[in-house]
Amino acid sequence: MHGGDHGPRVTLAACRQFLEHHPDAHLLLVGLPDSLREWSHERTTVVAASEVVAMDDSVEVALRKKKDSSMRVAIQQVKSGAASAAVSAGNTGALMAIARYLLKTLDGIDRPAIATQMPNAQGGATTVLDLGANVDCSAEHLLQFAVMGSALVSVLQEGSPASVGLLNIGEEVIKGNEVIKKAGELLRSAANSGDLNFYGNVEGNDIFKGAVDIVVCDGFVGNVALKASEGVASMVVGGLKQEFKRNIFTKLAAIIAYPVLSALMKRMDYRRYNGAALLGLRGLVFKSHGSADALAFEQALNRAYDAARNNLLDRVRSRIAHAAPLLMPADAQPAPDAAAPIH
Amino acid sequence: MHGGDHGPRVTLAACRQFLEHHPDAHLLLVGLPDSLREWSHERTTVVAASEVVAMDDSVEVALRKKKDSSMRVAIQQVKSGAASAAVSAGNTGALMAIARYLLKTLDGIDRPAIATQMPNAQGGATTVLDLGANVDCSAEHLLQFAVMGSALVSVLQEGSPASVGLLNIGEEVIKGNEVIKKAGELLRSAANSGDLNFYGNVEGNDIFKGAVDIVVCDGFVGNVALKASEGVASMVVGGLKQEFKRNIFTKLAAIIAYPVLSALMKRMDYRRYNGAALLGLRGLVFKSHGSADALAFEQALNRAYDAARNNLLDRVRSRIAHAAPLLMPADAQPAPDAAAPIH
Numbered sequence: 182m183h184g185g186d187h188g189p190r191v192t193l194a195a196c197r198q199f200l201e202h203h204p205d206a207h208l209l210l211v212g213l214p215d216s217l218r219e220w221s222h223e224r225t226t227v228v229a230a231s232e233v234v235a236m237d238d239s240v241e242v243a244l245r246k247k248k249d250s251s252m253r254v255a256i257q258q259v260k261s262g263a264a265s266a267a268v269s270a271g272n273t274g275a276l277m278a279i280a281r282y283l284l285k286t287l288d289g290i291d292r293p294a295i296a297t298q299m300p301n302a303q304g305g306a307t308t309v310l311d312l313g314a315n316v317d318c319s320a321e322h323l324l325q326f327a328v329m330g331s332a333l334v335s336v337l338q339e340g341s342p343a344s345v346g347l348l349n350i351g352e353e354v355i356k357g358n359e360v361i362k363k364a365g366e367l368l369r370s371a372a373n374s375g376d377l378n379f380y381g382n383v384e385g386n387d388i389f390k391g392a393v394d395i396v397v398c399d400g401f402v403g404n405v406a407l408k409a410s411e412g413v414a415s416m417v418v419g420g421l422k423q424e425f426k427r428n429i430f431t432k433l434a435a436i437i438a439y440p441v442l443s444a445l446m447k448r449m450d451y452r453r454y455n456g457a458a459l460l461g462l463r464g465l466v467f468k469s470h471g472s473a474d475a476l477a478f479e480q481a482l483n484r485a486y487d488a489a490r491n492n493l494l495d496r497v498r499s500r501i502a503h504a505a506p507l508l509m510p511a512d513a514q515p516a517p518d519a520a521a522p523i524h
Numbered sequence: 525m526h527g528g529d530h531g532p533r534v535t536l537a538a539c540r541q542f543l544e545h546h547p548d549a550h551l552l553l554v555g556l557p558d559s560l561r562e563w564s565h566e567r568t569t570v571v572a573a574s575e576v577v578a579m580d581d582s583v584e585v586a587l588r589k590k591k592d593s594s595m596r597v598a599i600q601q602v603k604s605g606a607a608s609a610a611v612s613a614g615n616t617g618a619l620m621a622i623a624r625y626l627l628k629t630l631d632g633i634d635r636p637a638i639a640t641q642m643p644n645a646q647g648g649a650t651t652v653l654d655l656g657a658n659v660d661c662s663a664e665h666l667l668q669f670a671v672m673g674s675a676l677v678s679v680l681q682e683g684s685p686a687s688v689g690l691l692n693i694g695e696e697v698i699k700g701n702e703v704i705k706k707a708g709e710l711l712r713s714a715a716n717s718g719d720l721n722f723y724g725n726v727e728g729n730d731i732f733k734g735a736v737d738i739v740v741c742d743g744f745v746g747n748v749a750l751k752a753s754e755g756v757a758s759m760v761v762g763g764l765k766q767e768f769k770r771n772i773f774t775k776l777a778a779i780i781a782y783p784v785l786s787a788l789m790k791r792m793d794y795r796r797y798n799g800a801a802l803l804g805l806r807g808l809v810f811k812s813h814g815s816a817d818a819l820a821f822e823q824a825l826n827r828a829y830d831a832a833r834n835n836l837l838d839r840v841r842s843r844i845a846h847a848a849p850l851l852m853p854a855d856a857q858p859a860p861d862a863a864a865p866i867h
Contacts, residue, residue, distance in 0.1 A: 350748065385752035406749060420645070441764075441767045441768055442764075
């Protein structure tokens, strides 16, 4: 309840909305008792924590010094079975490290991954993983991401099996470095054995074309692609505002064009897709963007709720088990501080 | 003259404009005699080639089978000293491979890199390299890119020494994989010895904020970032068009907002920044976007002209020599087919 740039004011407002929209849902609110004192709702339980992980705390501090942080207590609720899923808008690196430490990874998963959705030109969203949990990935890790991503999309969207693209620098099979080429082979094998709907290589622009449902990449590349795309979007929006403010005529034009521009903004609104999944853990954990407003944070709650209701964990587990023959043990666990913030 | 999606029609129109704007310039036009038959201009020399590298030719075919291609003959003009620089809108992988084979790399450079400019929110452009020539880079390669990029920016823009950012997944020094951390150390050393103006780590969005003049990354990451940003830009432009076409009112709004939108488009027009530099070779080679129109192709010619006039090659050479103590021999040359198209 304390994470993110806006703190409980925003997250509590989102919780109230969420409870109104989901009459069957029950929320555990974990946080400093002071900030939850005025909260009251029959379908909530307040769970006290004595401290808070700061946005700039190192993973080390979050993991080893703050043993009663709201983040840790929240994930503990998932571990104990008191909660079906945890949602946080806090420090991504700390969240991943604590989740991993407390919940452990699923059998067959070397490394958890962070999966998020990005709006695409089809009016839908493309799920991209990893977004920064793993800065160096083997081909086997990329296959694990593909399998987990397919399970995630299967609980979030109905319909035909989600298609998976491998992020590369060209569509041809011979493109990319050795890891990518080998990952391509593994993904083709997985497609042949019915574990995946593999589309082939995709390029950076295909994320936004909506050519595939899922784009798989290592966390370094995914993080750069996500932030670069946010950067372009901000530049365009900032440029529009500047141009429309230029003089009295452009201001008039702005008033007339406003409904059109706001329809566009709505369609491309990243807030609609807020709520990244930490996949590969023995429990459901979702990460909201740090700058989320109440609408965006509610989306993250919705995502966690859908994942829990639709047994995302079992789906990931069974898909990973099915693909197990392809998933040779890849390597040791990376250091927990390898995680990168995605906000 | 044959490369790109539009062929000689566009490139020849651009050449005519370029010659008008630069009364001192002389052009060598390399191509199939048939397509250059109707051309005439006193400050040009037509050089015949008997074949053309196709956009989908493999590097192998371009390099080994088409020994009299217009691309190869053009680069041969640079090697022989007949031309100061070559410009092509053709197949990027082939261009890099042929340029590298004929011209060789400069002393102290393991791998050439492709540098391009992307528009930023400051109204200027950020130079990014590498864009796809190298899919796996060592820390030393990244330092070489930084030094070469600084030389390039010094010939294209006046003023204070260009600042260099290292593309990473967070601003903190501890972020990133081992290669990136080591590259950060090398870049800091280079800054201390006066070889570079190193800003520190930057993230994907900083390319478009214009936080630094130059962003350094490996070719895989750079290629994905470039294409992802092009994807977002296309999605936004496509979305705007759709929204404005929705009904009679939005069409009216479009007419009124048109001057504002076109001012924005002009500011963010990628064409203004067309002309990627192939850096690190013993000769100047520039790559135009394959889909370039005449305006964009003329920009690529301008860039090559500025680079030649301002002795880019000598600047790169002397900067690399100065930074030599930091540039340990890194590794063997990569296979020529590691190059990726950037269009």
